[in-house]
Amino acid sequence: MxxxxxxxxxxxxxxxxxxxxxxxxxxxxxxxxxxxxxxxxxxKLDVAPVNNLAYREECGSSHVAYQPGLLPQASWREMMAGLEDHFGDNAELSAGVNQEILDYLLANAADDSNYKRSEGIMGSLRPGEVPLRITDTVYFKRKHDEIPASVVVDNKELGSFSRCAACHTRADTGSYEEDEVKIPGVGRWED
Ligand code: HEC
Incomplete structure (x- = not known):
């Protein structure tokens, strides 16, 4: 040859x-x-995007429809059982809708997820801890500890860390990569 x-x-x-x-x-x-x-x-992805219409409509109209994979099942169970006092507001739903949303949240909670943020959040919980706010988890605190409170709390356009999508430009798609962050009134985040 x-x-x-x-x-x-x-x-x-x-x-x-x-x-x-x-x-x-x-x-x-x-x-x-x-x-x-x-x-x-x-x-390799951050967290599964929201894909339930009832959840998106009922919960996403008042605030960001947080991805279920950002909290464990125990948290969603406790939250959905206490909607008459939901962080100071009455957010009660009919029994049917409440059950549908709860089923969706439990099926997609952080517990058995292999998305990296869900795994990170589960890994950061203390035994028996049932956080009712994502911002209370050690994982969240660790990820945001370099951001001065003045940038958030004293920021008229923001007010609170709970408004994920105000800074994370692709939060709605389940993406929280730090290079996609743009803080209102401050701009891109550079480490
Ligand atoms: C004030 C704007 C702001 C808000 C509001 C905010 N974040 Fe962040 N987030 C950041 C910045 C800036 C970073 C990168 C921090 C760093 O690298 O030190 C970050 C990092 C993260 C990370 C890690 C990203 C990475 O690449 O490691 C996750 C996950 C995250 N945020 C989730 C959330 C969630 C969920 C919410 C809402 C409950 C939220 N964030 C609210 C600004 C914000």
């Missing part, structure tokens, strides 16, 4: 092997490869 023929056959073999390999990895819908791929892909 001439040298160029050797190179050609080598390219052909490599391409075929590559195709066969990717077909086994991606073509197997229910197999382990696919679920491992999904798991690996998900674990």
């Amino acid at each position: 001439k040298t160029y023929q050797k190179i050609l056959s080598l390219v052909a073999v490599t391409a075929t092997t590559g195709l066969l390999f990717s077909a086994t990895v991606y073509g197997d819908d229910d197999g382990e490869h696919k679920s491992f791929f999904n798991w690996w892909q998900q674990s």
Whole structure:
């Protein structure tokens, strides 16, 4: 064989092997490869975006519809059981809607999620801790400890850390990367 023929056959073999390999990895819908791929892909994302209409409409009209994966099940259970005094407001829902939203929150809570922020929040909880605010978790505090209170509390456009989407420009999509932050009246966040 001439040298160029050797190179050609080598390219052909490599391409075929590559195709066969990717077909086994991606073509197997229910197999382990696919679920491992999904798991690996998900674990790189921040937190699952909200995809329940009732939750988005009922809870997202008063404040950000926080992604369920930002708190554990115990927190959502306690919160949904006490809506008549929801941080000082009466936010009661009909029993049916309350149950639908609770089911959604429990199914998507941080406990068994493999999204990285959910894992971070779960990992930061003390045994038995049931936070009712995301901003109370050690994980949240650790991530925001370099931001002076004056930038938030004394900021007329902001007032509180609970307004995630005011600073995290893609919070709505479940993305909280620090390079997407833009603080109202302050601008981009540089470490
Ligand atoms: C005042 C604007 C502001 C608000 C409001 C805010 N954040 Fe942040 N957040 C930041 C900044 C700035 C950083 C990056 C901090 C750093 O790198 O020191 C950050 C970092 C984070 C990170 C880590 C990002 C990374 O790349 O490591 C997460 C997760 C996060 N915020 C979630 C939230 C959630 C959830 C809320 C609402 C409950 C919220 N934030 C509210 C400004 C804000």
